[in-house]
Amino acid sequence: MSPLLRPFRYAWEYLKEISGENAYDRYLTVHAATHPGKPAMSRGEFYRWRQDDKYNNPGSRCP
Amino acid sequence: MGNNLRRYVIWVIVALVGAVCWGMLALSRGETVNAGWLLFAALASYAIAYRFYARFIQRRVLETDDSRATPAERLNNGRDFEPMDRRVLFGHHFAAIAGAGPLVGPVLAAQMGFLPGTIWIIVGVILAGAVQDMTTLFFSMRRDGKSLGQMAREEIGPVGGAAALIAVLSIMVILLAVLALVVVLALSASPWGSFSLAMTLPIALLMGVYLRFLRPGRVLEVSIIGVALLILAIFGGGWISESSSYAGAWTFTPNQLVFALVVYGFVASVLPVWLLLAPRDYLSTFMKIGTIALLAVGIAVTLPPIHMPKFTEFAFNGQGPVFAGALFPFVFITIACGALSGFHSLVASGTTPKLIQKESQVRMIGYGAMLMESFVAVMAIIAATTLDPGVYFAMNANPILLGDTAQSAAKAVSGFGFSVDAQTLTSTAKAVGEESIIGRTGGAPTLAVGISKIFSSVLGGTAQAFWYHFAIMFEALFILTTVDAGTRVGRFMIQDLVGNVWRPFARTSWLPANLVASALIVGAWGYFLYAGVNDPLGGINQLFPLFGIANQLLAAVALTVGTTILIKMGKLRYAWITALPLAWDAAVTLTASWQKIFSSDPAIGFFAQRAAAVQSLESGKLNDTLKALKAESIDDAHQILVNTTVDGVLSILFALMIIIVIVDAARVWFGLIRGGKEPEMSEAPWQESRLDSEGNEIGREPVGAGR
Numbered sequence: 001m002s003p004l005l006r007p008f009r010y011a012w013e014y015l016k017e018i019s020g021e022n023a024y025d026r027y028l029t030v031h032a033a034t035h036p037g038k039p040a041m042s043r044g045e046f047y048r049w050r051q052d053d054k055y056n057n058p059g060s061r062c063p
Numbered sequence: 064m065g066n067n068l069r070r071y072v073i074w075v076i077v078a079l080v081g082a083v084c085w086g087m088l089a090l091s092r093g094e095t096v097n098a099g100w101l102l103f104a105a106l107a108s109y110a111i112a113y114r115f116y117a118r119f120i121q122r123r124v125l126e127t128d129d130s131r132a133t134p135a136e137r138l139n140n141g142r143d144f145e146p147m148d149r150r151v152l153f154g155h156h157f158a159a160i161a162g163a164g165p166l167v168g169p170v171l172a173a174q175m176g177f178l179p180g181t182i183w184i185i186v187g188v189i190l191a192g193a194v195q196d197m198t199t200l201f202f203s204m205r206r207d208g209k210s211l212g213q214m215a216r217e218e219i220g221p222v223g224g225a226a227a228l229i230a231v232l233s234i235m236v237i238l239l240a241v242l243a244l245v246v247v248l249a250l251s252a253s254p255w256g257s258f259s260l261a262m263t264l265p266i267a268l269l270m271g272v273y274l275r276f277l278r279p280g281r282v283l284e285v286s287i288i289g290v291a292l293l294i295l296a297i298f299g300g301g302w303i304s305e306s307s308s309y310a311g312a313w314t315f316t317p318n319q320l321v322f323a324l325v326v327y328g329f330v331a332s333v334l335p336v337w338l339l340l341a342p343r344d345y346l347s348t349f350m351k352i353g354t355i356a357l358l359a360v361g362i363a364v365t366l367p368p369i370h371m372p373k374f375t376e377f378a379f380n381g382q383g384p385v386f387a388g389a390l391f392p393f394v395f396i397t398i399a400c401g402a403l404s405g406f407h408s409l410v411a412s413g414t415t416p417k418l419i420q421k422e423s424q425v426r427m428i429g430y431g432a433m434l435m436e437s438f439v440a441v442m443a444i445i446a447a448t449t450l451d452p453g454v455y456f457a458m459n460a461n462p463i464l465l466g467d468t469a470q471s472a473a474k475a476v477s478g479f480g481f482s483v484d485a486q487t488l489t490s491t492a493k494a495v496g497e498e499s500i501i502g503r504t505g506g507a508p509t510l511a512v513g514i515s516k517i518f519s520s521v522l523g524g525t526a527q528a529f530w531y532h533f534a535i536m537f538e539a540l541f542i543l544t545t546v547d548a549g550t551r552v553g554r555f556m557i558q559d560l561v562g563n564v565w566r567p568f569a570r571t572s573w574l575p576a577n578l579v580a581s582a583l584i585v586g587a588w589g590y591f592l593y594a595g596v597n598d599p600l601g602g603i604n605q606l607f608p609l610f611g612i613a614n615q616l617l618a619a620v621a622l623t624v625g626t627t628i629l630i631k632m633g634k635l636r637y638a639w640i641t642a643l644p645l646a647w648d649a650a651v652t653l654t655a656s657w658q659k660i661f662s663s664d665p666a667i668g669f670f671a672q673r674a675a676a677v678q679s680l681e682s683g684k685l686n687d688t689l690k691a692l693k694a695e696s697i698d699d700a701h702q703i704l705v706n707t708t709v710d711g712v713l714s715i716l717f718a719l720m721i722i723i724v725i726v727d728a729a730r731v732w733f734g735l736i737r738g739g740k741e742p743e744m745s746e747a748p749w750q751e752s753r754l755d756s757e758g759n760e761i762g763r764e765p766v767g768a769g770r
Contacts (some may be wrong), residue, residue, distance in 0.1 A: 018154045019282040019345070047280035048337070053143075055336035055551070 074510045081107030095368035098445045105441045108145040109434045112189040117430040124637040125201050127422035132752040134207040135418050146758050157432040158348050159410045164400025164540045165440035170506035172397045175378035177371045178446040179394045185371050188437035191644035195371040196407045198625040203412035205746045211412045217745045218627045226720045227620045234613040235553045240591030241610040242542045244602050246321045248505035249535055254313035255300040256535045262296035270342035289346045293510045297532050301334050304420040317596045325589040332554050332581040338548045346662040347541040354537045357440050371448035372421030379725040384460035386604045387666040392651040396611030401440025405617025446513030453483025461601035462502030463693040466731030496528030504603045507538045536559040553584035594706050599699035612717050615652045619721050621726045630735050631742040656718035669711035676704040
C-alpha cells in the first residue's frame with residue numbers, strides 16, 4: 001500500500017474496531033480456538049445477543 | 064547517553080512553553096488575550112503531568128505489574144471480560160466519561176472571568192480528577208472489576224457502603240434533571256432546534272431497525288447514514304423556522320418541553336434498547352467525537368481572542384448574575400467534569416477495568432482519558448469567553464434580572480458593569496437564526512454561539528446559523544443519550560434495591576417491575592425538572608450548585624476508598640496522592656453546603672430564601688427580600704417555599720453523607736496506622752500473565768495474523 005494512504009487505512013481500522021463493527025470476526029476467531037467443531041452464532045444472532053447483553057448490564061457515564 | 068540528553072532537552076522545552084503561556088495569561092494587560100496561550104498552557108501542563116506525575120503514581124505508588132494477569136485475561140469470556148487493545152479501550156473509556164458536563168460547567172463559571180475556571184480545570188485534573196480516575200480504575204481492576212459501591216462496602220464498611228449507594232442514586236436524579244433542564248432552556252421558543260432534535264427520533268428508529276434486521280452489526284455504515292440524515296434535519300429546521308405556517312407549530316413553551324421530555328424518558332426506559340437507545344448511542348458518540356475534533360481544529364486555526372476579563376468582580380463579591388456565590392467554593396463545584404468528577408469513578412469501576420490488557424495501561428486509560436476530557440472543558444471555556452462579555456451576560460444571567468426585550472437586557476447588563484447595545488443582541492440572535500438570545504441560560508446556547516462563530520470564521524464567515532443549530536443539536540443529542548441511559552441505570556438500581564426486600568422485583572425482564580421502577584425514576588427527575596423550569600429564582604441558579612455538590616460528593620467517596628486501599632497496601636507514605644485531593648474536595652463541598660444551608664444572604668442560602676417566603680405568606684404580601692430577588696407575586700412565594708425546602712433538605716443530606724463516609728473511613732485509617740490487626744484486602748490473587756505487551760499470547764501466533 002502506498003505510504004500516503006496508510007494513515008487513512010489505520011483510521012478506518014480503528015473506527016471499525018472502536019465501533020464494534022469487527023467484533024463478530026474476532027468472536028469467530030476466538031470461538032474456533034476455544035470451541036473447535038461447535039457451530040458459531042450467525043452475525044445477526046451474535047450482534048443481537050451482544051447488544052442485549054450490553055444494555056442489560058448498564059454501566060454509567062459522565063454527565 | 065545521547066538519547067537521554069535529547070529527552071532532557073525536549074522536556075525542558077515543553078516546560079518552557081508551558082511557563083511562557085501561563086505567564087502570558089497571568090500578566091497580559093491588554094483588552095484581550097489570545098486563546099492560543101490558553102490552549103498551549105493546557106497542553107504543556109498535561110504533557111508534563113502525564114510524563115512525570117502519572118508515571119510516579121504508576122511506578123512508585125501503585126507499582127503496576129505487567130507480569131500479573133489482569134481480570135480481562137484470567138476471566139476472558141469474550142463478553143464483558145476481554146483483553147482489549149489499549150488504543151481502542153482509550154476511545155471507549157473517553158466516550159463513556161465525556162458527556163455534556165465538561166461543556167456546560169465551564170461556560171457557567173466564566174461569569175467570574177476566564178482565569179479561575181481555567182486554572183481549576185488544568186490544576187484540578189492533574190492533581191485530583193485524573194488521579195481519582197486512574198486509582199479507581201486500578202483498584203477496581205485488582206478486584207475483578209468491582210463497582211465503587213462494592214469496594215466502599217468491602218474496604219470501609221457497611222455504613223460507608225450504604226452512604227455511597229444513596230449518594231449514587233440521588234446524584235443520578237439531580238443530574239438527569241439538570242441536564243434535561245439544559246435541553247429545555249436551549250429549545251424553548253426555538254422551532255429550528257425543536258424540529259431538528261425531534262427528527263433524531265425517527266432517524267434513531269430507522270437506524271435501530273436497520274441494525275437489528277436489515278444489516279445486523281454494520282455499525283459504521285448505519286452511522287454514516289444517520290449522520291447524513293441528521294445534517295438534513297438541521298437544514299430542515301432552518302426551513303421550518305422561516306416558514307410562516309410551520310414555525311408556530313414547532314414553537315414550544317418550556318412546560319410543553321418538560322412534558323415531552325418526561326414522556327420520552329419513560330418510553331425510552333421501557334422500550335427495548337435496540338429500537339431507540341442503542342442507535343442513538345452510536346449517533347451521539349460519532350457526533351461527539353467529530354464535533355470535539357472539529358472544535359479543536361477550529362480553535363487552533365483561528366486562534367480567537369478572549370474578550371472576557373481574567374477576573375470579574377463576581378469572583379469576589381459572590382453577586383454573580385449566572386449563579387450566586389463567590390469564587391471559593393463555587394467555581395470548584397460548578398466545574399466538575401473536566402477537573403474532578405465523581406461520576407467517572409462509576410465508569411472507572413465496572414466496565415473498563417474488565418477490558419484492560421496490562422496493568423501499566425491504567426496510566427494511559429485512566430489518567431490519559433481524563434486529561435483529554437479536561438481539554439474538552441478548556442475548549443468550552445475558550446468558546447464561551449471569546450464572546451463579547453456583554454453578550455455572554457445577556458445570554459446567561461438569570462432571566463428574571465434581564466427582562467424580556469433587548470433594551471431591558473442591555474440595561475441590566477450595564478448594571479452588571481459590562482456594556483452591550485440592544486442592536487448587538489438582536490443582530491447576534493438574527494445571525495444564529497433565533498428570535499432572541501436573551502436569558503438563554505444553561506450554557507448550551509452560549510457554547511453554541513461560540514462554536515458557531517469559530518466554525519463560520521474558518522469558512523470565511525458563512526453559515527453561522529447552521530453551525531449554531533448543529534452545536535445545539537449535538538449537545539441536546541448527547542444529553543438525551545445520557546437521560547436515556549441514566550434513566551435506565553436508575554431503573555436498574557431501584558429494581559435492585561427493592562429486590563433486596565421483595566425478590567421478584569429485581570427481575571429486569573418482568574414488565575410490571577420495569578414500568579413501576581421506570582415511573583419512579585422518571586417521576587423523580589421530572590419533578591426537579593418541572594420545579595427548575597418554573598423556579599421563580601431561576602432553575603440553573605438554584606439547581607446547578609446542588610448538582611455540583613452531589614457530583615463532588617461522589618468524588619469524595621471515590622477518593623476515600625482510594626486512600627483506604629493505599630493505606631492497606633502499606634503505602635501510607637504515598638497516601639497523600641488521594642488524601643490531599645480528598646481534603647480539598649471535602650473543604651469545597653462542605654463549605655458550599657454550609658453556605659447553601661446556613662448563609663443568611665438570601666441570594667445564596669436556601670433556608671434564608673425559605674424564611675423570606677414564610678414571612679411573605681404569613682403577611683399575605685411579598686416582603687422586601689423576595690422583591691429584591693425579583694419574585695413577582697404571592698404565588699411565587701408558594702413555589703419558593705416548596706423548592707427551597709426540598710433543595711435545602713437535599714443539601715443537608717449530601718453534607719451528612721460526606722461526613723459519614725469520611726468519618727467511617729478515618730476510623731479504619733487510624734485502626735490501620737496504629738497497627739495490631741493485619742489489613743484485610745479483597746484483591747484477587749496473583750497469577751502469571753501469558754500475554755505480551757501487545758496482548759498476544761506468548762509462544763503462540765498472534766490472533767488473526769494469518770489472515
